[in-house]
Amino acid sequence: MNSNNYMNPYLAGIFLGLVLLASFLILGAGLGASGGLARLGAALEAALAPQHTQASAYFGPWGPNYLSYYLVFMLLGAFLGGLVSAVISKRLHLTVERGQTCSVKQRVIYALTGGILVGFASRLAQGCTSGQALTGGAMLLSGSLAFMVCLFASGYAAAKFFRGQWHD
Amino acid sequence: MIKTFFGAGTLETSGAFLATLIIGVLFGVALEQAGFGSSRKLTGVFYFEDMAVIKVMFSALITAMLGLAYFQAAGLIGPYELYFMPTVYGAQIIGGLIFGVGFVMGGWCPGTAAVGLASGKLDALVFFGGAVLGSIGFNELFPVIQPLYTWGSQGVVFIYQTLNLSLGSFALIFTLVAVACFWGVEFLERRRGKVAAEGRSKFLTSFSVGLVVLALGLTLFSGTPAPSAGRPAGEAELIAQVEGGRDHMDPEELADRLMRGEPNLLVVDIRPANEYQVFHIRGARNIPLSQLAGELAPHKNRGLIVLYSNGMTHPAQARDSLSRQGYGNVYLLTDGLQGFMERCLKPVSLRSEPLTPEAAARVRAWRAYFSPAAATPANAAGAVATPRPDELPQSLPGLVEPDWLPRHLGQPWLKVIDLRGQPEYNSGHIPGAVLMSVEGFRGLVRGVPSMLLPAPMLASQFSLLGIHPTDLVVFVTGEKLYDGTLVGMACERLGHSRYAVLQGGMAGWLWGKRPVDTLLPAVTPSRYPESSADNFTVDYRRVLNAMQDKKTVIIDVRPADYHTGKKSDEARAGHIPGTVNRPFSEDVVKTDQEVRFKPVSELAGAYEKIIPTRETPVIVHCRTGHQASQTFFVLKRLLGYKNVYYYDAGWTEWAARPELPVAPMVNK
Numbered sequence: 012m013n014s015n016n017y018m019n020p021y022l023a024g025i026f027l028g029l030v031l032l033a034s035f036l037i038l039g040a041g042l043g044a045s046g047g048l049a050r051l052g053a054a055l056e057a058a059l060a061p062q063h064t065q066a067s068a069y070f071g072p073w074g075p076n077y078l079s080y081y082l083v084f085m086l087l088g089a090f091l092g093g094l095v096s097a098v099i100s101k102r103l104h105l106t107v108e109r110g111q112t113c114s115v116k117q118r119v120i121y122a123l124t125g126g127i128l129v130g131f132a133s134r135l136a137q138g139c140t141s142g143q144a145l146t147g148g149a150m151l152l153s154g155s156l157a158f159m160v161c162l163f164a165s166g167y168a169a170a171k172f173f174r175g176q177w178h179d
Numbered sequence: 180m181i182k183t184f185f186g187a188g189t190l191e192t193s194g195a196f197l198a199t200l201i202i203g204v205l206f207g208v209a210l211e212q213a214g215f216g217s218s219r220k221l222t223g224v225f226y227f228e229d230m231a232v233i234k235v236m237f238s239a240l241i242t243a244m245l246g247l248a249y250f251q252a253a254g255l256i257g258p259y260e261l262y263f264m265p266t267v268y269g270a271q272i273i274g275g276l277i278f279g280v281g282f283v284m285g286g287w288c289p290g291t292a293a294v295g296l297a298s299g300k301l302d303a304l305v306f307f308g309g310a311v312l313g314s315i316g317f318n319e320l321f322p323v324i325q326p327l328y329t330w331g332s333q334g335v336v337f338i339y340q341t342l343n344l345s346l347g348s349f350a351l352i353f354t355l356v357a358v359a360c361f362w363g364v365e366f367l368e369r370r371r372g373k374v375a376a377e378g379r380s381k382f383l384t385s386f387s388v389g390l391v392v393l394a395l396g397l398t399l400f401s402g403t404p405a406p407s408a409g410r411p412a413g414e415a416e417l418i419a420q421v422e423g424g425r426d427h428m429d430p431e432e433l434a435d436r437l438m439r440g441e442p443n444l445l446v447v448d449i450r451p452a453n454e455y456q457v458f459h460i461r462g463a464r465n466i467p468l469s470q471l472a473g474e475l476a477p478h479k480n481r482g483l484i485v486l487y488s489n490g491m492t493h494p495a496q497a498r499d500s501l502s503r504q505g506y507g508n509v510y511l512l513t514d515g516l517q518g519f520m521e522r523c524l525k526p527v528s529l530r531s532e533p534l535t536p537e538a539a540a541r542v543r544a545w546r547a548y549f550s551p552a553a554a555t556p557a558n559a560a561g562a563v564a565t566p567r568p569d570e571l572p573q574s575l576p577g578l579v580e581p582d583w584l585p586r587h588l589g590q591p592w593l594k595v596i597d598l599r600g601q602p603e604y605n606s607g608h609i610p611g612a613v614l615m616s617v618e619g620f621r622g623l624v625r626g627v628p629s630m631l632l633p634a635p636m637l638a639s640q641f642s643l644l645g646i647h648p649t650d651l652v653v654f655v656t657g658e659k660l661y662d663g664t665l666v667g668m669a670c671e672r673l674g675h676s677r678y679a680v681l682q683g684g685m686a687g688w689l690w691g692k693r694p695v696d697t698l699l700p701a702v703t704p705s706r707y708p709e710s711s712a713d714n715f716t717v718d719y720r721r722v723l724n725a726m727q728d729k730k731t732v733i734i735d736v737r738p739a740d741y742h743t744g745k746k747s748d749e750a751r752a753g754h755i756p757g758t759v760n761r762p763f764s765e766d767v768v769k770t771d772q773e774v775r776f777k778p779v780s781e782l783a784g785a786y787e788k789i790i791p792t793r794e795t796p797v798i799v800h801c802r803t804g805h806q807a808s809q810t811f812f813v814l815k816r817l818l819g820y821k822n823v824y825y826y827d828a829g830w831t832e833w834a835a836r837p838e839l840p841v842a843p844m845v846n847k
Contacts, residue, residue: 017212017213017214017220017231018212018213018214019382020213020214020231020234020235020238021234021235021238021361021382021383021386023209023212023213023214023235023238024213024234024235024236024237024238024239024242025238025239025242026209026212026239027206027209027210027213027235027238027239027242028238028239028240028241028242028243028246029242029243029246030202030205030206030209031239031242031243032242032243032246032247033202033205034202034206035183035243035246035247035250035256035261036181036183036250036256037183037184037198037202038183038184038185038190038195038198038199038202039183039184039185039186039190039260039261039262040183040185040190040261040262041243041262042202042206042290044288044289044290044292044293045289045310045314047289048289048307048310048311048314049314049317051311051314052311052312052313052314052315052318053314053315053318055311055315056315056318064318067318067319067321068318068321068322068325068837069317069318069321069837069838070318071837072835072836072837072838079191080191081184081190081191081195081196081199082199084196084197084199084200084203085199085200085202085203085206086203086289086290086293087200087203088199088200088201088202088203088204088205088206088207089203089204089206089207089210089290089293089294090207090293090294090296090297091200091203091204091207091297092203092204092205092206092207092208092209092210092211092294092297093207093208093210093211093216093293093294093295093296093297093298094207094297094298095204095207095208096207096208096211096212096216096294096297097211097216097294097297097298097299100211100212102211102216102298103297103298103299104298104299105299105301106299106300106301107300107301107302108217108218108219108286108295108300108302109302110219118302119302119305121284121285121286122218122285122286122287122302122303122305122306122309123285123305123306123308123309124281124284124285124309125280125281125282125283125284125285125286125287125306125309126281126285126287126292126305126306126307126308126309126310126311126312126313127281127309127310127312127313127316128277128278128280128281128284128285128313129278129281129282129285129287129288129289129306129309129310129313130281130289130309130310130311130312130313130314130316130317131277131281131313131314131316131317132274132275132277132278132281132313133274133278133289133310133313133314134313134314134317134318135270135273135274135277135317135324135327135328136267136270136271136273136274136275136278137264137265137267137270137271137274137838138264139278139288139289139290140236140278140282140288140289140290140291141206141288141289141290142264143264143271143275144236145236145239145240145243146264147264148240148244149239149240149241149243149244149247150244150247150261150263150264150337151244151337151338151339151346151349151350151353152263152264152266152335152336152337152338153266153268153333153336153337153338153340153341154264154265154266154267154268154271154333154336155264155266155271156338157266157268157271157272157275158271158272158274158275158278159275160275161271161272161273161274161275161276161278161279162275162276162278162279162282163279164275164276164279165275165276165277165278165279165280166225166279166280166282166283167225167279168279169279169280169283169284170222170225170226170283172284173222173283173284174226176286177219177222177226
């Protein structure tokens with residue numbers, strides 16, 4: 012894999028910052044990804060147990076059209092944009108990304124568990140790296156910046172336990 | 180001024196969805212190009228292998244921060260156009276700690292996982308599934324963890340407020356920290372020799388300088404008082420304003436502002452008095468050029484002053500002269516009176532360009548308001564009768580005393596609407612009054628019950644009642660004076676400023692042994708324009724924003740027992756944190772004969788204790804918007820508070836949305 016054909020990270024950052032600014036000025040709200048994810052969760056739960064979901068305290072008020080929400084479209088857009096960009100830059104390969112000494116099973120377990128933690132934490136904090144850290148950070152909101160500091164702090168503290176999955 | 184979907188309350192419409200999709204696509208492209216379609220690259224930041232996450236994220240954050248701050252400092256985007264997330268320290272700190280572990284373990288975050296999935300990474304798909312499960316888990320556990328979810332809730336708080344700094348100086352510090360980080364991580368990477376960094380340092384130097392210059396510029400820019408602060412405008416500034424057209428107001432905008440009855444707007448006709456008497460824009464004052472400076476002194480840098488003449492030359496000269504004297508609030512009417520006649524008052528049928536139905540309706544509304552003599556096509560049978568200014572009550576919208584009414588009953592421009600209900604109306608009503616139920620103006624909007632209906636539906640009710648935009652509408656109530664003010668909100672939404680509530684209601688009328696009758700009056704339907712003038716209704720997001728911005732006073736007008744949570748018949752008990760309780764019933768007094776509004780002086784004294792200034796933003800709410808309409812009326816129309824907002828959905832909605840904070844906290 013060639014890691015040298017990525018965009019200059021600072022230019023990519025400026026580009027991302029301008030997209031965020033456009034989002035502020037057009038939508039009146041910043042970028043977000045976990046909100047769309049949670050809506051998918053709500054729609055999934057509603058498909059399996061409609062009455063239970065409708066009566067639940069957190070997802071309930073979102074119904075009955077759980078997917079009729081702007082962040083669902085942002086997530087869909089991010090996927091499409093990522094797809095176009097990956098195809099153009101010839102980076103679309105079906106793989107399970109991991110170090111050579113790591114088994115697929117271990118990587119999948121880590122990805123699943125990590126996903127569950129991130130999904131839960133995003134709801135608790137009302138946003139993720141996009142919706143809180145980046146968007147709220149650019150708005151200089153106290154809670155969003157606290158979220159960002161804590162995210163990096165615990166990420167660095169926990170990093171050594173999960174390093175094995177990247178050993179070659 | 181930029182209008183956002185959020186500000187317009189249309190974030191959940193198909194137009195906004197399309198805009199979001201496009202922004203999302205660009206978001207995805209940016210992440211993928213940055214290399215965030217790879218979990219190895221993302222987690223590299225935690226092992227000091229690849230610091231791209233820091234570089235991209237902070238470049239983006241600082242770029243957007245500076246950009247947004249510039250737009251705000253230039254006054255191009257108002258605070259109510261943006262959704263600021265509330266700070267909930269407990270939930271966000273614990274959420275951040277859990278998130279960090281999940282991030283380094285799973286190798287992704289939600290946005291990058293979407294891009295990873297698009298790059299064919301199957302571990303991203305698994306992570307994505309996990310995150311969906313985690314969200315469902317949160318929903319299932321929500322009843323248990325709800326106290327944590329609201330733990331440390333602060334409302335909207337900005338870091339520079341927390342640190343007691345100005346926005347500009349904090350932005351500068353933050354930018355310097357980010358730049359230092361960039362150099363630090365470059366150094367780190369070069370030492371490790373992991374990433375080829377040659378050729379970057381030149382770029383990084385210019386990038387760093389650029390950011391710091393922009394941040395410094397912001398400090399200076401946001402530190403400069405606006406011209407409205409009363410400083411004489413510099414010549415260069417004056418020229419810039421003139422060239423940028425910022426000293427102009429378009430006729431359409433002026434017409435709409437006048438029809439809304441904006442209290443801070445002074446329109447000045449600088450033509451000779453005889454020309455003024457032949458025709459002038461309704462609401463304009465005539466001040467000859469020579470007396471302009473003296474007459475306008477009380478309005479210097481207060482509200483908006485709009486000057487007009489037939490053309491543009493004289494007002495422009497007057498405006499320049501006033502600017503040099505320190506006036507920062509003087510505008511010219513674009514194209515003068517001629518432009519106003521051409522663009523606002525020219526009949527639809529005489530226009531060469533085709534108009535959309537909405538634009539045609541706007542023109543008809545302007546013509547009805549500004550050229551009383553013109554018969555609108557909807558009333559081809561004859562001109563709409565309009566009152567002479569001296570025939571109307573002193574201040575509108577406002578109260579009208581029972582003594583005023585008999586002298587004008589029977590006038591075609593006076594519409595008396597009885598809101599009491601069937602048996603009472605049928606057994607005797609004010610002669611000529613028609614019956615209407617307040618419930619005809621309310622209904623389900625976006626899933627919330629008992630909301631004031633959208634403008635087109637209100638307009639069709641007004642049309643059935645035969646009301647014209649120039650008519651005076653008087654509301655007659657029983658003891659519930661707030662029935663009158665609720666329908667007053669319908670007038671407010673339609674921009675109908677000629678309305679009044681009968682002081683003392685029907686009881687006051689009867690007490691004076693005034694005439695009643697039992698006939699049903701004849702009503703000829705009108706065609707009321709459907710345009711909305713509503714800039715005062717706010718939704719829960721704005722209330723949440725206002726909750727602790729320390730500038731807005733939120734008044735809960737429900738009875739005290741409901742405010743404290745002692746009594747409740749809603750989804751949750753209590754009140755919106757930070758609200759002041761001033762029950763609506765405190766504003767009226769029950770005498771032997773009737774329920775009437777308290778004297779204005781007494782009301783003014785009571786609200787002075789609650790609201791610091793007449794300019795302070797105030798949001799009023801109750802359970803369904805009914806009682807709050809009365810407080811809105813008292814504050815805005817009787818006491819002259821300038822920035823009163825109406826949270827119509829009220830406690831009904833707030834209590835039923837579990838994500839919204841409630842005080843006092845009750846642990847189940």
